[in-house]
Amino acid sequence: MRETETIPIMISQFFKKHFPICPYQFSFILLCPLRSLFLSPRTLAKRLEIREDSTVLEVGPGPGYYSVPLARQLPHGKLVLADIQPQMLAQAKKRLAKRGQTNVDYYQCDGSQFDLPDNHFDAIFLITVFGEVQHQQEYMTEFFRLMKPGGILSISEIAIGDPHITPINNVQELATHAGFTVDKIYGSRWNYTANFRKPR
Numbered sequence: 790m791r792e793t794e795t796i797p798i799m800i801s802q803f804f805k806k807h808f809p810i811c812p813y814q815f816s817f818i819l820l821c822p823l824r825s826l827f828l829s830p831r832t833l834a835k836r837l838e839i840r841e842d843s844t845v846l847e848v849g850p851g852p853g854y855y856s857v858p859l860a861r862q863l864p865h866g867k868l869v870l871a872d873i874q875p876q877m878l879a880q881a882k883k884r885l886a887k888r889g890q891t892n893v894d895y896y897q898c899d900g901s902q903f904d905l906p907d908n909h910f911d912a913i914f915l916i917t918v919f920g921e922v923q924h925q926q927e928y929m930t931e932f933f934r935l936m937k938p939g940g941i942l943s944i945s946e947i948a949i950g951d952p953h954i955t956p957i958n959n960v961q962e963l964a965t966h967a968g969f970t971v972d973k974i975y976g977s978r979w980n981y982t983a984n985f986r987k988p989r
């Protein structure tokens with residue numbers, strides 16, 4: 790392996806070991822507007838194929854960079870934000886409340902299962918989160934249970950500045966193992982959105 794390849798891998802391993810999840814103290818980085826250059830909220834909303842009355846689950850919203858524009862796309866629907874760090878959820882809640890979004894519920898994750906009903910969501914999405922999830926197959930199985938037939942699971946990973954990125958092949962394998970079918974893949978292996986569908 791060349792040195793140019795080993796250095797990024799070593800940096801990534803260091804971060805994964807010492808910071809297995811993005812510390813809430815660094816959440817301000819996630820609010821940088823330049824992030825839209827890699828994935829804009831508008832592009833994300835199109836990829837999720839949501840309607841005004843959709844019920845949507847965002848797992849790992851952090852401080853809510855994507856949650857605010859997404860909640861605005863759901864005037865007759867509901868957005869549920871589920872994060873493992875209560876401090877992140879509190880920041881997202883503050884941000885959405887400040888912008889007058891009342892169509893949002895908040896849920897504290899335990900890292901393995903969701904105490905939420907079966908066949909409930911039209912879409913579930915994660916942006917730069919899946920690589921931080923410890924029990925990935927368990928989460929996939931839960932997403933399948935929570936999703937309405939025909940619903941979309943959308944996983945986006947952006948390598949720039951994120952040491953936790955999960956390779957798209959791994960995501961695809963875990964999603965299909967849980968019962969999803971591959972729907973659409975956008976972007977490149979360094980900046981992708983992988984959409985999966987629960988069969989009807």
Ligand SMILES: C[S@@+](CC[C@H](N)C(=O)[O-])C[C@H]1O[C@@H](n2cnc3c(N)ncnc32)[C@H](O)[C@@H]1O
Nearest residue numbers: 811819849850851854872873874877898916921
């Ligand atoms: C890198 S941040 C991304 C935040 C947001 N999606 C964004 O793009 O701005 C990752 C977020 O996922 C959350 N997270 C990590 N593991 C999780 C898990 N197992 N379940 C739910 N949330 C998790 C972290 O607490 C953090 O808020």
